[in-house]
Amino acid sequence: MHTRLFSGVAAALLVAGLLSVVSSAAPASASISGNAASAVNYAGQHGYRSSIGVVDIQTGAFSGAGDYNSAYASESVMKVFIATRLLMTGQMSGWNETTPYKMITQSDDASANALYGRNGGDSVITWVKQALNIPNLGSPPLRPGWWGGTQINARGMTAFYNTVRHRPDVWSWLGNAMHHATQYGSDGTYQFFGIPSASTGAGVKQGWGGDNAAGQPALNSTGFVNSDRYAVVILTQGGTYGSPIAGMVTSEAKLLMPGGRIVSESPVGQVDGVSVLGRTATMRGWAFDPGYTSSSLRIFSYVNGKPFTYAQTSVTRTDINTAYHLTGAHGFQIPLKLADGTNNVCAYAINLGAAAPNTQLGCKTIVLSGSPVGGVSGVSVQANVATFHGWSLDYDQPNSPLMVRAYVNGKFVVGVNSTVSRPDIDQAFKATGLHGYSINVPLPDGASTACVYALNLGPGASTRLGCSSFRLSGSPLGTLDTISVSAGKAIVNGWMFDYDAPTRSIEAIIDVNGKHVAWGNTAVTRGDVNAAYGITDTHGYSYQVTLARGTNRVCVTARNYATGTDSSLGCRTVTG
Structure with a gap:
């Protein structure tokens, strides 16, 4: 199936005058591509056809030179496809593990011959590229059954290595085998030309033979370098078997990897x-x-x-x-x-x-700008007063309190100094002093927008800390709480107040069956209402009214004080 054509390859040529690193304006991959181009050009000047592909395993970035999309004979590199299919189909055990291991580490042809037909033969590369979704990987050999003639290209092979490197089910075995490649193949062939002669710690699969259409010598050096950071593929054909082509591949590898590594890249x-x-x-x-x-x-x-x-x-x-x-x-x-x-x-x-x-x-x-920073932490409303809570700080004078002003519908209403301790703000800004504020803003009836501003100290301008919109009806607010009936009489209880006058009592009207039967200002103290709405004075009512015999309809109305209209607080049906 595959014939070994030489052994005892001489030491590779030494190469001087390596390329300098790229300027800071160029991407890191440009230096890899530049070194790859230098290597391919060097081979071309000496009569060899060559292509190089490099893929960054961490970023997926590809760099290459030469005809890296064109077909080359795989030679023994295709043995990684046999091993990959065994791994992906769960067959790597027993004989099916020791034989492939020798096939990879020693590039043993007898092992490949034994496994090739059992794992798809000429279709093995088609199976692998479909299973790994690498459509440009290559194609079956031109000569049926001659596995060394399987067609590959440098870009497709780097894509293959990048893919299997990220698949633990393949890489744990294949990577280990490639890193244990022996210096000499099972037939005594020296197989450390190319990548292993130009670097240390590489994991490789090499290939050599003459299975291309032109019948020329072909040497391929492929594998992982820079602690498996990069996958490298060097495909070369032409020249003379033995030391000349092996030395050329090693020279290419050294041009590609000055100092034994893919060029040290920028961060x-x-x-x-x-x-x-x-x-x-x-x-x-x-x-x-x-x-x-x-x-x-x-x-x-x-x-x-x-x-x-x-x-x-x-x-x-x-x-x-x-x-x-x-x-x-x-x-x-x-x-x-x-x-x-x-x-x-x-x-x-x-x-x-x-x-x-x-x-x-x-x-x-x-x-x-030098302007203050700050914000509104919360807004609460009681009666016709909105209370804004928040913080403000001017980093031109971070230890000084600021004046906070409130505007309603664009007009100034009230201002206060920041007098509330805010340890969280002090800690965040490395400041001291009082940077919290609480400002009560009276609101008019109807729709309104209130905004608070922190006045600037030093350079800059005042800062709007936040705004809120409100709608107050102007009509009284209240409830009809209870009606108790006894001996033809009813006692009606509840509360009411008007936003326009939250600190004074307003008039309550009691109707029975559509007729005013009681009226007067609220005279009952309701501490619960005062506390809930932040108001003062007496806002509760309690009236006794006479009922007619049978069914009676009792209703309560709160008389409006200023803007707005009277408010109906509800009706109840009771029996006299």
């Missing part, structure tokens, strides 16, 4: 948002260095282009750890005490490696 992250409390703006966000994924970073803040302060990433961000498969604390929050006026605030993540620039995570423009 990744962003500013999620900025909250402002008084003069203090707190920037929150996240960042990590792709080359040092478990390490904390320094986050520098600049205000109006000048260094301001810095902090470490010390906030646990499980969302970021989950999304990018990280460990460690990668969140940050930096409090910045700003001056009045326009402040342009930026955050930068400081790169841990020497080869890449720092990353600007984001900028925000914050305008501080």
Whole structure:
């Protein structure tokens, strides 16, 4: 099925003059693509066809060079498809585990021959790409039954490795096997050309042969580097078997991975948002260095282009750890005490490696007017008075009380100083003094809107703390509580008051069968009513009336004092 064509490959060529890192304005993937292009161009200059694909396992970003969407013979790389199908169908046990393990670690052809037909034969790649939803993975071999001729491409293979890396049912076994690849294959072939010769700690599956349509030598080096952060695929054909093509693949790998790793990238992250409390703006966000994924970073803040302060990433961000498969604390929050006026605030993540620039995570423009801050915590209404409760503070003079003024329908009504202790506000703003207020606002009949303002101290303008809308009818309010009947008489009890005159009694009228039979001002003290509505004076009534024999209709009316109309408090039917 597949013929090994050489062994004892010589040491790879040394390559000097590696590419420098990209400027801070270029995305990190540009340096990977640049190094990949350098490697592919180097191979082309020496008569080789080559393509390279790299995928960032954490972000999914692809970088590549050469004809990475074009078909190459897979050679022994296709053995990962056989193993994947066994894993995904639950067959990896017993003989079906020891044989595939040798097939992957030693690139053993006899094991592949034994497993190929039992697991779909030429359709195995079709099954895998459908099961993993990778339509561009490749196609069956041009020559039926010749598994080394299975068609793959660099981009499809990186997509395959990215997918299985995120599937524990496949990766736990396949990743372990790839990381235990032996230096020599089962037939004595040296299989550490390419990626293993250019890096350390790689997990690989190599391939070599001559199963392409042109019948040229073909060497493929594929696997995981940078602690499995990146999947790398190098497909090369042409030249002469043995040391020449093996040395070329190793040279490509070294050009792609200067220093033995995919180029050290700039940090990744962003500013999620900025909250402002008084003069203090707190920037929150996240960042990590792709080359040092478990390490904390320094986050520098600049205000109006000048260094301001810095902090470490010390906030646990499980969302970021989950999304990018990280460990460690990668969140940050930096409090910045700003001056009045326009402040342009930026955050930068400081790169841990020497080869890449720092990353600007984001900028925000914050305008501080110097005006007070505060709010309305609650509003209550009793009779014709609305009471606003809240707090206010001017961060130009954070330890001083403020004047709070109320306006009704745009006209000034009343003002008070903030005289209520608010320890919560003092703690939040690192202030002292009295910053709470309670202001009683008289309301007119009808619809009205009341607003409260904090008067500014120093630079800035007064601040509207909040508004509420009200509607008072102007007509009296009250109830008919009880009617007790005895010996042709009825005692009628209840209460009433008028919003226009909440501190004086008003007239009650008692009707029996449609005729006025009793009237007069409310003269009974009702402490419950006074307490409930915040009023004074006597607002209860109690009248004795004479009933006719049989059924009687008793009604109570509250006589309006000023604006509005009389109010009917209800009627009851009683028997005399």
